[in-house]
Amino acid sequence: MTSGSYRVQVAVDLLKKHEIENIIFSPGSRNAPLVIGFNGDEYFHTKSLVDERSAAFFALGMAQQIRKPVVLCSTSGSSVLNYAPAIAEAFYQKIPLIIITADRPPEWIDHGEGQSMRQYKVYENYIAESFNLPMLDHPDALWQTGVMINEAVHISNQQSKPVHINFPFREPLYETVNKATKSQKKIIHHQTHQLLNKDEMLGLKKSWYNSNKKMIICGSMNSNKELNHLLREINKDSSVSILTETTSNLYDDLFIGCIDRTLERVNDHSFYPEIVITIGNSIISKKLKKILRKNKPIEHWHIEKTNRAQDIFTSLTNFIPIEPDLFFSDFMMNYQKKGNSNFSNLWYNEFKKGEENHKNYLSNCRWSDLKVHELIQEKISTQKLNLQMGNSTSVRYVQLFKHLEMVKYNSNRGISGIDGSSSTASGAASINKENTVLLTGDLGFIYDQNALWNNNLSKKLKIIVINNQGGGIFKIIPGPSKTPYLNEFFETSHNLNIEKISSGFGVNYKKVDNIKEAESAIEDLLASNHSEILELFTGNVNNEEILFEYFDNIKK
Template sequence: MLSNKKIVQSLGEILKAKSIFNIIISPGSRNAPIIIHFTQHKNFKTYSVVDERCAAFFALGIAQQIRKPVVISCTSGSAVVNCYSAITEAFYQSIPLILVTADRPKRIIDVFEGQSIHQENIFQKHVETSIQLTEDESESGIWYNDRLMNQSINKCILKNKPIHINIPFSEPLYNTTNYLQVKPKIIKTIPVKNYIETCNYKKEQYIWKKYEKKMILLGLYYPGNKKKMENILRKLSLDPSIVIFTETTSHVYGKLFFSSIEKLIFNMNPKKWMSLKPHILLTIGINIISKKIKFFLRKYPPIYHWHIGEHYECYPDTYYRLTTYWPINPELFLKIFCNYNNTVSDYRKKWEKLRKEKIKKHKFFLKKEKSFSDLKVIFSVFKAIPNNTVLQLGNSMIVRYYQLFDEKKYSIKSYCNRGTSGIDGCVSTAVGSAMIIKKTVTLIVGDISFFYDSNALWNNYIPKNFRIILINNGGGNIFRFISEKKLPEKIFNFFETKHIFSAKKICEMHNWKYKKVSDQHALKNSLSFFWKKSNHPFLLEINTKKSNNAKILKKYLRS
């Protein structure tokens, strides 16, 4: 049984031809033709998620893992807008999503018909392409729709960006057929890679060889071939004139890389930075988490800033000093361009000396610190996470804490929604991720992020080995940490969200296993069995409300 709407049949056949099989559906009436067609089609895997915002982030979590497009379908009206935050996240994180929205016929928009808004091009610059299909089922109408769908889906695949397909449906919506009535043309696209010719970069070649202070900084980035990229960077890290700074979201690790940037420079004064700042800054990826490195690179910039990466419409001039943009795959660039003899320099040694000093001081601080604070708790949790598992990180403070942790990162894949860096959708993304892969997925999340997205637990696809560690400090501390000025408590009440909530009732409602701890002994005991097999997903809530968490973290970083 299939929908008798030819436009839906064509969409299904085009998706099948391009090996796109995961369809996330939020219930509705206007998208009934899509629901009927895809749930009855043997080639597609369909999932029902009621809350459209959760559904869109659920899809993002799947696409994040499989690195292929995932389809989201919703009804018309405000349901479409509920997907907006996930679409913007996918756009900036370069995650391929296909949002198929059902719409009312154009003639009844703005005549006070229910669930009708201006859906055409609603996502504007936050999608790679937005197409408005037609209900015309003539030969020319079908050809027009097929061309647009092929073109937009190919762009989604090639550029790893979300797209929007808006389909108007007139009633009747529920009519079916047992036979396909269309045979759409499939337009294939072939990915190609940019290449750089030696004659075009002789000046940059000379500059690279000449200068003895070079910094490679990696932000949010998904390497096409992780092992290959790490091997290239490891070879580069042997050059004494090069330091490689990596953030958690770069997904690359190496013993000679500097992966805890904030630990190194949080307490650094401008004079010290001037002695260590690079002559050449080479950046890969986007959205650096460390506020301090951004401050120093903007205030005291390098002589040259080169950015490497494809598909940027606007120049990624994060530090306001971009001198060269290379629109090429970073792995290919580094392999071609940086294959030169090492430059004589003591640059890396200076950074390594600073790192050793900081590690010693921070270890001493942690040994001395006895409070049951976010810092102590999270470090205990990070150490306990099983190898060869997947870690999803909440935004705000959680991902910043993980940036400070050096151990075991080589054996744990970690993810965080740093495209737009919002707290909405952290739980839903983790649930989608856990559903699609066989490995154990652990979400570490703050209280505000968890409660904000708690509807994520309202679906039937959460695996039994999914784990959530909830750090409940009674309202979040991000603004106390990042604020440079001491503000009155009355003002802080509008930055923070103080509360007395617990996740216990939420876990009971969704039939989850639940445990709450408020001291180090109970935490250690709970972590000893937390990841063992169970018949239900497990949430561990850690209460750190009694500690001055922001103050303790600042002390740690200043030590």
């Protein structure tokens, strides 16, 4: 059985031909033909999630892991707008999504029809492309439907961005037929790889070889073994220092992997690079941005396959829209290493001194947000898992600890909101064979509690809530604590009960508030065969004072 709508039959046929199999529905009526069509074909894996905002982040989490489009499908009206936060995050994080919104007939828009509004291009600022499908089942309209769906899939795949397909329907909506009779041809869009021409590459190499202080800064990206190997080779150059964050998913003992910690020890111009290369997407470290905006490099090259350059340090001189592994593979041919520079050692020595002070301080650190993160890092260090980091405190604490080679790191750092971390982690867990561990604060968890409103919550999902009873980040950053509005308007202190939230959704829960119990509780969480929530309560601790004391010790 399938939908009697010919346009739906074409959509189902083409998405199947393009091997897009994951469909996340939000319940409604106007999208009934799509519900019937996709569920009528056993090829597709469909799920229904009531909260549209949560559903969209769930789909983002899936697409983040498989790196191919996941379909979101809603009814008409305000439900369409509830997808917007995740779509904006996907746009800036470069996650491929295909959003199909059912709509009312165009002539009824703005005429008082229920659940109707202006839906075409509703996500215009945060979408790679928008399509408004024709209403007719005429052969020409079916051909146009096929062209648009082919193009939507191509754009989402090639640009790794969300696309929007608005799909208007007239009643009746629930008509079915035994077998689909309409289809359209799959259009293959071939992907090409571009490289710099010889003269351009020689010009870049000349600048590079003439400098004794060069830095490669790695933003968020997927794990890439070839790129990792190439960067290890270039890091053997004594004039090169490579800085990574956990979200770059690049690993080597000689990379500077704890940027904020190391920057506490950087105090003169000998550390400032003449040439900076940035690769990947967003950079977490605010300290690094501040230093390099003030002490601008002579040249800044950004290397990323995208149509927009990120001038993050306000010093961009070269934008190279190529995949970083392809660029460095070409760049490293006949590479000439510098032998008379101490730039690499300068950075690495401070990194190692910071590492030693880090270990010394934590060996006697009392129960706190910082100590909790150390315990978590110790327990996951020998496990292969997917670590999802919530915004804003959790992801920053993780950057203070050495990268773990067996861990895959993800965080919603496209626009860095707190609103969908749990739902994203749930989506990731639904598609991963290994455990997905979410580290999140209490506000982010409470805000996105509908992530637990899921009949098929993965048993691989493990949530660790670090509850300091508010937005602890606002006690750390300069400014909010100097106002009389800290608790109510910035930190938003609360006494909400996480156990009751967990119980309401039927998820296993445990709470601890000391080091000894936390050690065993984290081990139990990781070994569990069920989805679990572990609350580590630090609300009665001056976490900000401990963190400030920690950084003071790093400087010694």
